[in-house]
Amino acid sequence: MMYRFLTHEELASLVAELVASGTRVIAPVRAKDDASQIDYLPIRKLEDAAFGVRLPRRSLKEFFLPPTEVLLYYKQTKDGVEIREVPTEAPPQVILGATSCDVAALEVVDKVMGWGYRDELWFGRREATTIVTLLCSMMDSTCFCTAVGLGPDSARASDLYLVPVEGGYLAQVLTPKGEALLEGRGAAASEALQASAEAARSEARKKVEVNLPTIPAEFSGWLSQNFDNPFWKTLALRCHGCGACAALCPTCHCFDMVDEHDSAESGARRRNWDSCQTSKFTVHSSGHNPRQSQSERFRQRMQHKFSIYPSRFGEILCTGCGRCSRICPGGMDLPEVLGKLLALAGNKPEGSAQ
Amino acid sequence: MNLYQPHLMRIREITDETADTRTLRLEFKDPGVAEQFQFSAGQFGEYSVFGEGESTFCIASPPTRRGYIECSFKATGKVTQALRRLAVGDTVGFRGPYGNSFPLDEMKGQSILFIAGGIGLAPVRCLIWNVLDLRDQFKDVTIVYGARSVNDLVYKRELEEWSQRSDIKLCLAVDPGGQTPDWKGLVALTPNAVQQSVTASENTFAVICGPPIMIKFTLPVLDKLGFPAERIYTTLENRMKCGLGKCGRCNIGSTYVCKDGPVFTAAEIKKMPQEF
Numbered sequence: 001m002m003y004r005f006l007t008h009e010e011l012a013s014l015v016a017e018l019v020a021s022g023t024r025v026i027a028p029v030r031a032k033d034d035a036s037q038i039d040y041l042p043i044r045k046l047e048d049a050a051f052g053v054r055l056p057r058r059s060l061k062e063f064f065l066p067p068t069e070v071l072l073y074y075k076q077t078k079d080g081v082e083i084r085e086v087p088t089e090a091p092p093q094v095i096l097g098a099t100s101c102d103v104a105a106l107e108v109v110d111k112v113m114g115w116g117y118r119d120e121l122w123f124g125r126r127e128a129t130t131i132v133t134l135l136c137s138m139m140d141s142t143c144f145c146t147a148v149g150l151g152p153d154s155a156r157a158s159d160l161y162l163v164p165v166e167g168g169y170l171a172q173v174l175t176p177k178g179e180a181l182l183e184g185r186g187a188a189a190s191e192a193l194q195a196s197a198e199a200a201r202s203e204a205r206k207k208v209e210v211n212l213p214t215i216p217a218e219f220s221g222w223l224s225q226n227f228d229n230p231f232w233k234t235l236a237l238r239c240h241g242c243g244a245c246a247a248l249c250p251t252c253h254c255f256d257m258v259d260e261h262d263s264a265e266s267g268a269r270r271r272n273w274d275s276c277q278t279s280k281f282t283v284h285s286s287g288h289n290p291r292q293s294q295s296e297r298f299r300q301r302m303q304h305k306f307s308i309y310p311s312r313f314g315e316i317l318c319t320g321c322g323r324c325s326r327i328c329p330g331g332m333d334l335p336e337v338l339g340k341l342l343a344l345a346g347n348k349p350e351g352s353a354q
Numbered sequence: 355m356n357l358y359q360p361h362l363m364r365i366r367e368i369t370d371e372t373a374d375t376r377t378l379r380l381e382f383k384d385p386g387v388a389e390q391f392q393f394s395a396g397q398f399g400e401y402s403v404f405g406e407g408e409s410t411f412c413i414a415s416p417p418t419r420r421g422y423i424e425c426s427f428k429a430t431g432k433v434t435q436a437l438r439r440l441a442v443g444d445t446v447g448f449r450g451p452y453g454n455s456f457p458l459d460e461m462k463g464q465s466i467l468f469i470a471g472g473i474g475l476a477p478v479r480c481l482i483w484n485v486l487d488l489r490d491q492f493k494d495v496t497i498v499y500g501a502r503s504v505n506d507l508v509y510k511r512e513l514e515e516w517s518q519r520s521d522i523k524l525c526l527a528v529d530p531g532g533q534t535p536d537w538k539g540l541v542a543l544t545p546n547a548v549q550q551s552v553t554a555s556e557n558t559f560a561v562i563c564g565p566p567i568m569i570k571f572t573l574p575v576l577d578k579l580g581f582p583a584e585r586i587y588t589t590l591e592n593r594m595k596c597g598l599g600k601c602g603r604c605n606i607g608s609t610y611v612c613k614d615g616p617v618f619t620a621a622e623i624k625k626m627p628q629e630f
Contacts, residue, residue, distance in 0.1 A: 071356060071358040071359065072356075072358070072359050074404040074405070076404065076405070080362065080364070080383070080444070080445035081362060081404050081445040081447075083359065083360075083362070085355055085356070085359060086356065088356050112599065112600060113600065115599050115600075115613075116598065116599055116613060117357050117598040117599065117600070118357070119356075119357065119600060120356050120357065121356055224607060224608065224627075227607060227627040227629075228627070228628075253600070253602065254601055254602030254603065255595065255596075255600070255601050255602075256595055256601070257358065257407065257408060257595045257596065257601070258407055259402075259404065259405050259406055259407045261405055267404075267405055269358070269402075269404075269407075269408075271358070271595075271601075274601075274602075274603075276602065276603075281593075281603065282592065282593050282603060283593065284591070284592075284593055285409075285430040285431035285434065286430060288566075290592065290606070290629050290630045291629065296629065300605070303607065304602070304605065307608065308605060308607065308608040311608050312608060312610075
């Protein structure tokens with residue numbers, strides 16, 4: 001793997017130039033309401049960023065699929081209705097120092113956003129964004145990115161991948177976008193330095209690998225065969241159906257569409273984040289609800305992530321960031337649930353169906 | 355124009371089917387869109403009232419009638435109640451057509467048995483008229499239609515028209531207690547009406563739509579009559595928002611009703627998890 005050595009000063013000047021040119025640069029920074037927490041927020045200079053402190057509270061999802069987003073504006077007129085379109089092109093932005101789990105999630109969600117019909121709002125932002133990923137050093141016992149085929153060292157969906165070294169960073173250029181961002185910055189790195197970057201990446205992997213074994217490809221099929229297994233009832237007992245897991249999840253992309261008035265005649269149609277964990281998500285206007293109990297809704301979340309999405313798109317709809325576990329008020333722990341299911345799948349590959 | 359932006363349509367005609375069910379005939383405001391618009395029987399759309407939101411219905415008129423589409427709905431929720439407040443000339447939004455359709459070409463040269471319950475006649479009616487407009491390309495056409503009561507029968511003028519035609523066998527039924535003194539049809543639950551009026555399944559496709567409970571008890575009747583599950587078609591409904599496979603709402607296991615359906619064979623439905 002080829003790296004270029006980039007000094008702190010070079011990275012700082014890159015950020016300064018981008019900001020000066022009007023490009024939004026988003027990086028992990030100390031949260032405004034709680035200095036112990038980290039949020040992804042726009043920065044004005046490199047010193048604003050807080051790398052390597054802890055995983056940001058929320059993923060990068062909101063920069064591509066905002067929590068609420070206008071799809072169109074409408075206005076009632078004498079002759080009917082006027083629609084004002086919203087632009088599908090987005091202004092350029094750079095994401096700097098994101099974790100592999102948050103970055104890879106974007107490429108995972110690309111699959112559904114491009115399935116059959118292309119969601120231009122999502123892809124408009126994807127195309128306008130250059131992503132610089134930073135080797136993660138913030139893993140804890142809840143992280144399981146390596147179990148879903150990623151890792152803190154994964155450069156998936158990144159344009160540049162940075163490994164911190166003494167005095168600066170080793171930068172791996174992955175795409176023409178990443179090349180364009182560097183604009184020739186950085187010098188050839190010595191072989192010894194490159195080897196140390198590789199070693200740091202592999203060390204980081206090992207720290208996560210101990211948390212959960214890699215989920216085997218057959219798990220997807222096993223889950224769908226066990227759709228009616230009573231274990232879902234037990235596994236979901238602590239779920240309150242609040243949907244916090246989905247809000248923080250980098251890959252949960254389900255949304256609602258609603259009209260909101262700003263006057264009697266005008267308003268906007270919006271899409272808002274939604275969650276399959278809430279009781280109203282699937283209820284028909286007749287009152288009939290295909291998923292009546294919380295265990296059915298929890299099963300849907302698990303099936304969607306680890307069976308439906310893999311069978312439709314060849315990808316697990318989870319990047320192992322662990323935010324759902326850390327936020328859950330009921331103490332539901334996804335790696336723990338996965339561990340139980342993997343044990344069941346491994347112990348009784350077929351027999352456990354009923 | 356992003357993919358969630360609807361076309362504008364004008365309400366050309368309003369027909370009250372029952373006390374709470376209404377049919378709207380809609381035409382595209384933009385002649386260019388009207389010219390280009392094509393769909394197949396079984397497909398659906400997202401209909402909207404601006405300021406209230408969108409609702410999902412099948413296209414209830416056949417693709418053989420150009421220049422307009424129809425939707426039939428019961429005023430039960432926010433959007434359907436708002437749709438009901440609209441008058442002729444008012445504007446609605448429409449996105450579509452979405453989803454798959456009935457295998458019309460496969461059905462050609464064969465007989466078709468249509469079975470519908472209540473407002474479930476809407477998607478079936480689209481196919482019925484499609485077939486009737488191409489009548490010489492099909493063999494026997496049988497329609498079994500049941501509703502809770504005489505008042506709940508929809509498309510009454512068309513039922514009258516179908517009953518006059520010699521090239522259709524029409525069997526109407528209302529649930530016991532739902533008949534009026536001058537009711538000439540059957541008094542039976544729809545599955546029983548099928549049992550009483552259908553005798554053959556050779557070279558026949560069955561198309562069935564209605565409440566889940568009706569479908570559940572009609573499938574064994576069709577099985578006994580010798581219909582293979584691969585030749586029984588139905589259309590599923592689930593709550594939807596986007597209609598195009600993004601919003602994650604209509605899944606039944608790995609099936610996306612919006613994109614893989616809404617038309618499925620009984621054989622396909624048997625393979626799905628029973629969560630609908």
